[in-house]
Amino acid sequence: MPFDEVLRQSPIGMAVINFDGTYEALNEVYCNIYGYTKAQMLGHCFTMVFKPEARASVLELHQRFLKTGGILGGEWEVQRADGTVLHVISESAQVPGIDGTMRRLVYVTDITTRKKIERDLEASHLFVHSVLDALPAQICVLDEKGIILSANSAWINFLISNGGNPEILLKQTSYLDLCKPDAKVTNKGSLEAELFYEKLLEVLAGDNNYFEIEYPSHLPDERRWFIARVTRIPSAEPPRIIVSHDNVTALKVAQVELHESLTFTRKLINSMQDGFTVLERNGRALEVNPALCRMTGFMDTELLRSGAGFPYWPQDENDQLQALLQRVLQGAEGEIEVSLIRKNGTRFPANMTFSCVKDENGYPINYIATIKDITERKRMEDDVHRLAFYDPLTNLPNRRLLHDRIEQSIAAGKRSGNHAALLMIDLDNFKPLNDNFGHDVGDLLLIEVASRLRSCVREIDTVARFGGDEFVVIISELQSESGNSKNQVTVIAEKIRNALCTPYMLPIQYDGKPEYIEHRCSASIGVALFNSHNTTETQVMKWADKAMYQAKDDGRNLIRFYVAPSLQ
Numbered sequence: 001m002p003f004d005e006v007l008r009q010s011p012i013g014m015a016v017i018n019f020d021g022t023y024e025a026l027n028e029v030y031c032n033i034y035g036y037t038k039a040q041m042l043g044h045c046f047t048m049v050f051k052p053e054a055r056a057s058v059l060e061l062h063q064r065f066l067k068t069g070g071i072l073g074g075e076w077e078v079q080r081a082d083g084t085v086l087h088v089i090s091e092s093a094q095v096p097g098i099d100g101t102m103r104r105l106v107y108v109t110d111i112t113t114r115k116k117i118e119r120d121l122e123a124s125h126l127f128v129h130s131v132l133d134a135l136p137a138q139i140c141v142l143d144e145k146g147i148i149l150s151a152n153s154a155w156i157n158f159l160i161s162n163g164g165n166p167e168i169l170l171k172q173t174s175y176l177d178l179c180k181p182d183a184k185v186t187n188k189g190s191l192e193a194e195l196f197y198e199k200l201l202e203v204l205a206g207d208n209n210y211f212e213i214e215y216p217s218h219l220p221d222e223r224r225w226f227i228a229r230v231t232r233i234p235s236a237e238p239p240r241i242i243v244s245h246d247n248v249t250a251l252k253v254a255q256v257e258l259h260e261s262l263t264f265t266r267k268l269i270n271s272m273q274d275g276f277t278v279l280e281r282n283g284r285a286l287e288v289n290p291a292l293c294r295m296t297g298f299m300d301t302e303l304l305r306s307g308a309g310f311p312y313w314p315q316d317e318n319d320q321l322q323a324l325l326q327r328v329l330q331g332a333e334g335e336i337e338v339s340l341i342r343k344n345g346t347r348f349p350a351n352m353t354f355s356c357v358k359d360e361n362g363y364p365i366n367y368i369a370t371i372k373d374i375t376e377r378k379r380m381e382d383d384v385h386r387l388a389f390y391d392p393l394t395n396l397p398n399r400r401l402l403h404d405r406i407e408q409s410i411a412a413g414k415r416s417g418n419h420a421a422l423l424m425i426d427l428d429n430f431k432p433l434n435d436n437f438g439h440d441v442g443d444l445l446l447i448e449v450a451s452r453l454r455s456c457v458r459e460i461d462t463v464a465r466f467g468g469d470e471f472v473v474i475i476s477e478l479q480s481e482s483g484n485s486k487n488q489v490t491v492i493a494e495k496i497r498n499a500l501c502t503p504y505m506l507p508i509q510y511d512g513k514p515e516y517i518e519h520r521c522s523a524s525i526g527v528a529l530f531n532s533h534n535t536t537e538t539q540v541m542k543w544a545d546k547a548m549y550q551a552k553d554d555g556r557n558l559i560r561f562y563v564a565p566s567l568q
């Protein structure tokens with residue numbers, strides 16, 4: 001085939017260039033690569049497709065090639081007619097011209113697209129590597145045999161910090177050699193190391209695509225934990241295995257600290273004397289302590305049952321509980337004294353304190369309640385109250401409470417306009433009983449007198465022990481008219497006098513044996529009838545006392561009235 005025809009039909013760009021560099025012949029493909037017409041190229045120097053600064057050197061290469069032979073080819077960065085840059089690959093051969101001098105036949109292929117792909121690929125590799133290098137996890141990529149193909153900076157640094165040599169990356173090193181249970185770089189000899197090795201073999205063999213394992217890797221002066229994750233990328237051809245190690249020491253330490261703190265908190269809660277519970281807003285208890293179970297009689301499983309809420313709270317006071325919880329949700333501290341109900345139905349007084357736990361956004365999520373059994377405190381309060389206001393022998397109100405009751409009676413009279421009466425009652429000849437049979441027997445008589453006095457009056461009336469063998473009775477709500485009220489009191493006073501005259505059977509010990517003595521006694525009763533006008537407590541007491549002494553003076557076992565001057 002004539003040379004011109006070869007040029008014409010060639011699928012690759014071809015040109016013939018003489019010694020001084022001018023194109024002697026070229027084909028269409030060649031012209032198209034550079035974006036010129038044949039006419040624009042023929043007779044011109046081939047350096048026209050190079051950047052100006054490269055032209056002299058490429059001409060020199062061309063001429064040296066024609067003079068001395070050798071190889072002239074490779075990849076070039078050149079310019080199209082429109083100034084755009086393109087990459088070509090060329091090969092050259094010497095061919096003789098008609099005049100016998102040598103020409104250069106050059107074959108050119110446009111590789112711009114391939115170059116771009118190569119560049120993009122390189123950029124993508126670089127990107128992937130820089131991402132991997134930026135990750136704190138230690139990552140390396142293995143082939144199916146376990147050979148380390150690449151590793152990120154964290155992995156290399158870890159290798160170095162554990163005494164390894166990063167050059168192993170260049171030496172087709174098998175990861176299996178590094179992580180053998182007895183290898184230096186791993187947590188040598190540990191159970192986790194053996195497990196890791198076994199599992200890695202499975203992934204390399206394609207029997208498993210993923211596993212992760214947490215393992216300790218302590219240094220002499222530092223405790224460390226890692227998580228190893230091994231992933232086989234099945235879509236990769238040939239398959240690749242990614243091994244990553246994450247230092248999870250901080251997390252682990254936090255977990256350990258959290259666990260210790262929770263254990264401590266639980267111990268604290270469990271050792272509390274007071275009941276303690278944490279509830280969700282829907283009423284489900286999340287925590288209850290043994291003290292709460294002890295005081296309520298419910299088992300923890302019963303209290304923790306979904307929706308159980310506060311089963312020891314009295315049903316009829318549920319509204320109060322709901323209102324309290326509502327206040328607590330709004331940020332108030334809620335404290336309440338309530339009579340709680342044990343599982344067996346019995347009650348006990350408790351002091352409950354409520355507060356609520358909020359999440360990081362300030363939204364209330366849980367209630368916390370502490371429950372204090374205040375039975376003992378209440379009993380002590382009652383005792384203190386009793387000691388302060390009641391006579392310990394007869395359980396009757398003492399002088400202090402009597403004082404209040406007289407005040408109340410005067411106030412009630414002011415409101416109603418009714419009369420009231422104060423009876424001062426002193427036993428006659430009490431002393432001889434004490435003297436003959438002892439104080440204990442005298443006490444028995446006083447107790448019996450108290451009981452008889454109580455049985456003579458209504459609930460609303462007061463019977464008090466004034467001291468020694470002296471008692472006071474306040475009769476309230478008599479009629480407003482003084483004559484009528486005097487009649488009413490007379491009946492009651494008479495009833496009292498009779499009751500106290502009735503013989504007493506007092507148990508005594510005689511020669512170590514229980515016996516009874518019959519004792520007869522009487523009482524002198526002074527009555528002060530009063531209404532609210534110009535009356536004070538002291539006055540009323542004085543009047544009754546006076547009347548009582550009158551009764552004594554008149555011979556005992558008598559009732560005498562003191563009529564207030566305002567009523568005379």
Ligand SMILES: Nc1nc2c(ncn2[C@@H]2O[C@H](COP(=O)(O)OP(=O)(O)OP(=O)(O)O)[C@@H](O)[C@H]2O)c(=O)[nH]1
Pocket residue numbers: 393426427428429430431432434438439440441442443446467468469
């Ligand atoms: N057993 C006993 N005796 C008491 C108690 N408090 C006071 N007494 C005694 O009660 C007696 C009261 O004395 P008086 O009221 O003067 O004696 P009385 O024999 O009743 O004489 P008249 O009142 O004049 O009839 C005294 O002997 C006190 O020691 C007590 O709590 N228990």
